[in-house]
Amino acid sequence: MxxxxxxxxxxxxxxxxxxxxxxxxxxxxxxxxxxxxxxxxxxxxxxxxxxxxxxxxxxxxxxxxxxxxxxxxxxxxxxxxxxxxxxxxxxxxxxxxxxxxxxxxxxxxxxxxxxxxxxxxxxxxxxxxxxxxxxxxxxxxxxxxxxxxxxxxxxxxxxxxxxxxxxxxxxxxxxxxxxxxxxxxxxxxxxxxxxxxxxxxxxxxxxxxxxxxxxxxxxxxxxxxxxxxxxxxxxxxxxxxxxxxINPGRGSKTALIERFVSQQQQPFRYGDVCKAFPTISRDHIRMILRKLKQNQVIVTEGKGRGAVWKRC
CATH class of the missing domain: 1.10.3290.10 (Fido-like domain)
Structure with a gap:
């Protein structure tokens, strides 16, 4: 045995x-x-x-x-x-x-x-x-x-x-x-x-x-x-x-988050992005999401902790 x-x-x-x-x-x-x-x-x-x-x-x-x-x-x-x-x-x-x-x-x-x-x-x-x-x-x-x-x-x-x-x-x-x-x-x-x-x-x-x-x-x-x-x-x-x-090329953090967003078929929360990228600061993630919203890549629904993001 x-x-x-x-x-x-x-x-x-x-x-x-x-x-x-x-x-x-x-x-x-x-x-x-x-x-x-x-x-x-x-x-x-x-x-x-x-x-x-x-x-x-x-x-x-x-x-x-x-x-x-x-x-x-x-x-x-x-x-x-x-x-x-x-x-x-x-x-x-x-x-x-x-x-x-x-x-x-x-x-x-x-x-x-x-x-x-x-x-x-x-x-x-x-x-x-x-x-x-x-x-x-x-x-x-x-x-x-x-x-x-x-x-x-x-x-x-x-x-x-x-x-x-x-x-x-x-x-x-x-x-x-x-x-x-x-x-x-x-x-x-x-x-x-x-x-x-x-x-x-x-x-x-x-x-x-x-x-x-x-x-x-x-x-x-x-x-x-x-x-x-x-x-x-x-x-x-x-x-x-x-x-x-941090080191390699221009916009590497932004590129990773943009790729994450592009792959989301369902609404997602800010916390989901933070979990996917624990090595990127929350402030930096928030800044990139705001830019994506300004560029009409994503929209937000709701406010506060209940807010969700969706691809346009």
Missing amino acids: TILAKDSLQQLQFPLSIGQQLANVRYLQGLHHSRQALSSDLLAGMAVKSQLRASKVMAAEDPSPAFNYQQALNYLTTLDAQALSTELIKDLHQQLHQQGGRWRSVKLTIPRRDQPDKYLVVPTGAETIAADIEQLVSDFKQARQNGVDALIAIPLLIMALMKTFPFFDGNRRLALLLARYLLQDSGYGIVNTIDLESEVVATNRAFYRSLNRSDSSNPLPWLSYWWVLIRRLYQRFDRQIQHAN
């Missing part, structure tokens, strides 16, 4: 502090989703930079020529929402490593990354690994069909992969690639514009400490690590948007 089996998931209980972390990520995702279509050019540029940064960060961590993280990233873009399978996992590892795509067949004794003086013994071989991964993939699919939140199911899948150590080398790279793919496929497009790889590398010790402290009976340290990690991605996104609004 894997960590994603129904019986294991039913035993999960979240303390209030852990539950608040999950709720916070969901809230940030809601804000992010409302802003995703505001500037396609800006988001496309961020996505390109994200891939380049991810590839550079992973190459710096281990410069071995056997790994090609950029090639694996490019392969992800060709999958077109292909369902997770053992073959997909093997193919992805093959794209990542020159001699990849073959299940590990030997027992490993490896030093713990968070405590180098201690060792992990990973005994299973290829046949057992193949069966374990097949069961893990099946349980993951069933969990998602049963409505288990992607923010729970995906980190648990990654944890199980990291503990199984299915390949002789490149397991963490594979895990990050799968996390990228599955999160994006589940609607968390933040991983397309902000690379999670640099955040993981920046928190290496916490990554391995939470992994080693977690197991099927208590995965909370690992889940907590991932929810904090994803929250950091949203924070980086906001900082980059703020930087883009």
Whole structure:
């Protein structure tokens, strides 16, 4: 039975502090989703930079020529929402490593990354690994069909992969690639514009400490690590948007708000614009809306907090 089996998931209980972390990520995702279509050019540029940064960060961590993280990233873009399978996992590892795509067949004794003086013994071989991964993939699919939140199911899948150590080398790279793919496929497009790889590398010790402290009976340290990690991605996104609004070109703040207004099919409130652009001051938003009204782009109905704006 894997960590994603129904019986294991039913035993999960979240303390209030852990539950608040999950709720916070969901809230940030809601804000992010409302802003995703505001500037396609800006988001496309961020996505390109994200891939380049991810590839550079992973190459710096281990410069071995056997790994090609950029090639694996490019392969992800060709999958077109292909369902997770053992073959997909093997193919992805093959794209990542020159001699990849073959299940590990030997027992490993490896030093713990968070405590180098201690060792992990990973005994299973290829046949057992193949069966374990097949069961893990099946349980993951069933969990998602049963409505288990992607923010729970995906980190648990990654944890199980990291503990199984299915390949002789490149397991963490594979895990990050799968996390990228599955999160994006589940609607968390933040991983397309902000690379999670640099955040993981920046928190290496916490990554391995939470992994080693977690197991099927208590995965909370690992889940907590991932929810904090994803929250950091949203924070980086906001900082980059703020930087883009202030620095790049003439009228960038105005252009973003004009685009937002142009996409509104229904009446909207001043507060809706403020929520979509938390990095732009309320006074500046008010000034831009007044100019749009003067230019007969929008009209206002009502007064005070009950006022709504409509496109002309």
